Amino acid sequence: MISTLLVANRGEIACRVFRTCHELGIRTVAVHSDADDGALHTRVADTAVRLPGAAPADTYLRGDLIVKAAVAAGADAVHPGYGFLSENADFARAVLDAGLLWIGPPPEAIEAMASKTRAKDLMGIAPLATENVTEADLPVLVKAAAGGGGRGMRIVRRLAELDAALQAARAEAASAFGDGEVFVEPYLEGGRHVEVQVLADTHGTVWTLGTRDCSLQRRHQKVIEEAPAPGLTQALTEELRALAVRAARAVDYVGAGTVEFLVAGDRAHFLEMNTRLQVEHPVTEAVFGIDLVAEQIRVAEGHALASDPPRPRGHAVEARLYAEDPAADWAPQTGTLHRLTVPGDVRLDTGYDDGDTVGVHYDPMLAKVIAHAPTRAQAVRALAGALERAAVHGPATNRDLLVRSLRHEEFTGGRMNTGFYDRHLPELTTPTPDPHAPLAAALSQARGASRFGGWRNVPSQPQVKRYTMAGEEHEVRYRHTREGLEADGVRVVHAAPDLVVLEVDGVQRKFEVARYGDEVYVGASALRALPRFPDPTAQHAPGSLLAPMPGTVVRVADGLAVGAAVRAGEPLLWLEAMKMQHKIAAPVTGTLSELRVLPGQQVTVGSLLAVVQET
Known part of the structure; x- marks a missing residue:
């Protein structure tokens, strides 16, 4: 029986594993880089061990330091999470050699599936030879042999671009995984990314826990996932399950893993097997009513699975909330996350708390939001509504993109594929700022504002405030009168620092307002207050x-x-x-x-x- 467990990871997944450990009565140990000193995962763990440095190569990718931390902290088991060393066979062996329990598959299984080229060999699939790619093979996908998360991937549609794509993919793969090996495979336009969750014990039982669709991706990283995958025929579903079991049994798999496919029409093409827990595992947990981390721990302790898995119920959808700007080539954003709250009956998995800093060293995912309902339509509606009403105050995020994606007719109709954002990104990122948000921001600071109105005996000069919102500058004018605050065409019903109520064309609208220095958030709109006299030195030459x-x-x-x-x-x-x-x-x-x-x-x-x- 495990008494103390170290998570060889950070952020959201570390917090997720710790939550299950605390429910099971298992003591927890966190590791952290200097950049993560005081991060949420270190605060919720019972014990934390410092890994000196900030870069992943010096910290979370140093298996020797992590094993020493586990021994020093008195841990008897290590959970790798996902990413970093989660699919590193040498790290798994080092954990076992130190006399610790490894919460994952045997090192031999990791090794067999860690290289996507070797995995394809096991499944009888040969990649394209790089030097033999011709125009007839296009488009192709250049892909890192190690790791995942979309790093080291490039789509090539013109033969002249192949060499540059190979060079860039090798450099990115070497930086992310310490392994610059890449390979080339056909890229199927219009395909769907579908995967099967497997769970296997040491007694020969292999479960398949339904399918997941992860077709909405940016830069080959998943954005929205759901279970079960919509629109698959029963025959195709059974084929995917059979292939997943075949892959697991081929390497004597133990624990939780995922077998990924590209589905085109009624054909399934094997992509790879991820020998770890997936980021999107919560949708499977919701549908099957199980805790996959708890099952990983039970299997590692030697317990047997039941002969059959639980029966699925309903539908679940997950959205990944990233600190990034989709309209600016998905550029990651940094800064203070002042507030993150999501209303409604949804699950929120995050590695941040209010006031934490989103830094530059790691993945920009802030949280995962998961909705579960009896039907797909209900789950999608619930998730979109919760995200729309969420308070996300801090760096720019993809929240608006998520809401629009969930409500897009191609997604609601279940007709999406991996080219969704290639086709629809401009329309999904066109700014639609609320025209009354600047006025609400200004009125929330107005002196004498109250439910009953503040007034003066003499007419006042208009008050002027300036803000930037969605890249544009807005000037707001209002004045105090005997009847209270007045703005052109809008009746001010109530104005307080945190709430403004306006009546526009006979309809009252409420605006929740939050302010952090010159950053102002009015509902889902982010504004920045401008000084009365701009700094003339803050200019740059054209170009x-x-x-x-x-x-x-x-x-x-x-x-x-x-x-x-x-x-x-x-x-x-x-x-x-x-x-x-x-x-x-x-x-x-x-x-x-x-x-x-x-x-x-x-x-x-x-x-x-x-x-x-x-x-």
Whole structure:
């Protein structure tokens, strides 16, 4: 019986595992980098051990340090979570060699499936030879042999782009996983990403716990997932289950794992087996009424599964809330998360608490929000409504994108595939700011505002406030009168620091307001209060390239130097932030007049990287 368990991970998944451990009466140990000192997962654990440094390669990817931490803290078991070392066979062996219990499959099973090329060999599938790719093979997908999460992946639709894609994928894979091996496979346009959850014990029982659809992805990372996958025929579902069992039995699998497929029409193409818990496991838990982490622990302790899994009930949908700007090439965002609350009967899995800082070193996922209901339509509606009413105060997020995606007719009709965002991103990210949000922000600060109105005996001059919202500047004017606050065309019913009620065309609307310095949140609208007198020095020359995020300059385009001619959209340099590489392109066609950075240089948001003088 496990008494103390260390989670070799951070953030949301560490908090998720700790929650189950506390319910089971198991003591918990967290590990943390210097960047995560005081993070939520360290606060909810019974014990925490520091891993010196901030970069993953120095901390969460150092298996030797994590094993030492487990021994020093008196742990008798290690749970790897997902990502980092969760699919590293050498780490699993090191845990076992230290006399600790490993909450996962045998190292041999991890090793067999860790390389996607070897996994395909086990399933009798051969990838394309890189040097033999022809126009007839296009489009193809360049894919990292190790790891996951969309890192080290590139879609190639033109043969001339293959070499550059291979180079970029190798660099990203080496940075993320310490392994730069990549391979090429056919890319099926219009396919769906469908997976099967498996759970196996040491007594020969293998469960398949339904299907999941994870087709809504950005940069090959999942955004919205659901269980069961909608629209599959019974025959196809049974085929997927049989293939999943075959994959598990081929490597004598033990514990929780996922077998992933690309489904096109009635055909299923094996992609890979993830030898760990998946980010989207909560939708399976909701449908089958089980705790997969608790089952992982029971299996590791040697308990047998029942002969048959529980019966499924209803439908579940999960949305991943990211600190990122989908309209700006999914650029990750950083800063203080002032508040995160989601109303309604939904599950919230997060690694953040109010006031925590979203940093640059790790994945930008803030939380997962999960809704479960008797039918798919009910679950989708409940999740969209909860996200729409959520208070997310801090860095820019993909919340609006999630709500619009869930309500898009292609998704509600179950007709989505992995190209969903390629087709619909512009319409899903077009700003639709509330025109009355700036007025509500201004009135929440108005002196003398109350339910009964404040007034003066003499007419007052209009009060003027300025805000930016959705990239545009808004000027608001209001005045105090004998009847109370007055604004053009709008009757002010109530105005207080946290609530403003306006009557527009006979309809009363309530606006909840929160303020953090010059950041103002009115419902789902984020605004920034502008000073009365703008700083004239805060200007940049036309054609300036500013860092959209804090990060490290990992590469500058070959031969790029001051005086070089560049074309609009041409990549000039690459930033690495939150484990992903981000291309910085020329804003206009012209001449590079300034280049302010070198590879290896750290930059902050808004740093001047280069200037292109338009011709």
